[in-house]
Amino acid sequence: MIRVLLADDEDLMRAGLRMMLQTQPDLTVVGEAADGREAVSLAAATTPDVVLMDVRMPLLDGVAATRQITGAAEHGGPRVLILTTFELDEYVFDAVRAGASGFLLKRSPPEVLIDGIRTLAAGEALLGPSITRRLLAEFARATPAAPQPEITRRLSRLTEREHDVLLLLGRGQSNAEIAARLHIGEATVKTHVTRVLDKLALRDRVHAVVFAFDHGLVRPGGG
Incomplete structure (x- = not known):
């Protein structure tokens, strides 16, 4: 219930x-x-x-x-x-x-x-698509925070593949889009997303977007 x-x-x-x-x-x-x-x-x-x-x-x-x-x-x-x-x-x-x-x-x-x-x-x-686009635009205008030792430590716990997934999450991509980009299955993507959220102590993928922009992992223009 x-x-x-x-x-x-x-x-x-x-x-x-x-x-x-x-x-x-x-x-x-x-x-x-x-x-x-x-x-x-x-x-x-x-x-x-x-x-x-x-x-x-x-x-x-x-x-x-x-x-x-x-x-x-x-x-x-x-x-x-x-x-x-x-x-x-x-x-x-x-x-x-x-x-x-x-x-x-x-x-x-x-x-x-x-x-x-x-x-x-x-x-x-x-998040609806239009709201996601607006959020990404807002984050793009924000100045990334300076790297902090705790953030660096958390990021170091990610595997190379998990780091790739985090970057794509930060760009607002869905599991299907991430799967196509990385040439892996959606079930595998879901597993990676779960591990990323757990290792970075994030509530959900919305806050993975916040994290990625806050710490300069994703920048305006998709870089």
Whole structure:
């Protein structure tokens, strides 16, 4: 059973989400929060697998709430799925930095949202193509951080093939695209991705993109 926490300041939105999720035998709503502060509190109390998080809420916005929820948990903590009204929401980039693992538009069809919850609960990330392109553009404008001894140590643990996979992850490529580029099977790619995330202590492939850009492994133009 996948445990879901709803965080949205609109009562009707929460009610609609709850009714939709209750139709699924593998999903259960463990709590509802009307603001970001309550979301943080309920996340600690109910230990959800996935938090559906609105970005614009009183007391504490969704970005700050996401940062507190993901920061308080270890590698296996709740996954945060941000629900945005607009595809180019100004908060999307900040939410990735805060630890969000996925984004969907509020107007997405019910089956897309339900599949998205299952995807995050399975440990994967969820980004639509247009949002991914925007994120990559944002990262391309950012200045890479100076290498740190701890980062260098983590990278040294990667095999040559795992390093190649990390670079392709950083460019936003899917498992199928990575498989074609490296001439290996998708199952092998999935194994490499899992090992990369584990060795670098990253939550999911979204944060592999963040890591790659932050530390200068991927640069504007795909270099």
